[in-house]
């Protein structure tokens with residue numbers, strides 16, 4: 753999971769004109785914001801994705817077409833989450849919220865205290881850490897938001913853990929097979945930009961585990 757920046761003043765035309773929440777304008781804009789990746793698990797999205805209502809449209813009908821409530825999600829996270837959305841405080845209804853609907857997320861987050869991590873407002877480094885194995889963990893003991901998010905969208909699903917760990921496996925293979933190890937290491941360290949799949953994991957590994965991985969795997973001839 754990474755933090756992204758969405759320009760709330762750049763409302764896609766179809767939303768302004770009363771079109772559907774999943775129209776082409778929304779998809780195009782969200783792909784730019786989310787680097788064509790799932791907002792929760794960071795897998796690269798091809799054809800299998802959906803427009804996510806952070807606050808479920810079943811319970812927050814008034815936010816169905818709110819630009820600030822629309823995210824980009826893979827089918828797997830989307831079906832794991834379903835319409836679940838727990839809050840620490842009472843949920844707000846449109847009648848008492850005196851704020852422009854396309855800019856409502858930050859206010860709602862503060863007032864409702866939702867348990868789910870919000871990739872446009874929360875800082876992932878505060879909440880999550882990774883094992884080398886590809887497993888994601890809460891950064892602090894008993895962190896409700898981190899634990900809830902990991903469980904809800906199944907961030908430790910075996911397929912995801914294995915896909916993350918593959919990054920390390922491939923890196924180890926490369927440093928064992930190639931002559932220019934220095935170059936491989938520096939290239940690996942650069943691949944934590946937001947458009948790379950699992951960039952949060954990559955970033956964490958480079959910062960916390962890379963020297964140990966190199967030390968354990970480098971073959972000296």
Ligand SMILES: [Zn+2]
Pocket residue numbers: 790791792793794795825826827828829830
């Ligand atoms: Zn996902």
